[in-house]
Amino acid sequence: MTxxxxxxxxxxxxIWLVRRSFAARRPGAPDADAKGESAAKERASIESELVACAHCGVLxxxxxxxxxxxxxxxxxEHLRLGAR
Ligand SMILES: [Zn+2]
Known part of the structure; x- marks a missing residue:
């Protein structure tokens, strides 16, 4: 029993030690880091990309x-009026 x-x-x-060593390695891994960073940059560029309204031209x-x-x-309203 004992x-x-x-x-x-x-x-x-x-198991705890193995999982801890994996968790510690992950953020330091150059591949994972670069991927995460470029994905975040891509997302930010999509969000901040400016487009001009086809009717009035406002960005x-x-x-x-x-x-x-x-x-x-x-x-x-401008969608309804359409492009100029
Ligand atoms: Zn407009």
Whole structure:
């Protein structure tokens, strides 16, 4: 009974040590770091990319633009009025 308990604790500690060493290695790995950084940069550039409204020409982030027929619009009203 006691041996089984000690064995169980030993296995638990071993798994914990292995998992900890993996977790410690991951952020320091150059590949993972570069990938995460470029993905974050890409996301930021998509979010901050400015497009001109096809009706009035005002610049707004692509994420906020309304698109119709491949053209960005700043508002529903300009989308309705269409490109000039
Ligand atoms: Zn507009």
């Amino acid at each position: 041996r089984a308990l000690i064995l169980g604790i030993a296995i638990f500690v071993l 707004l982030p692509r994420s906020e633009a309304l698109e119709a027929e491949g053209r960005p619009y700043c508002s529903r």
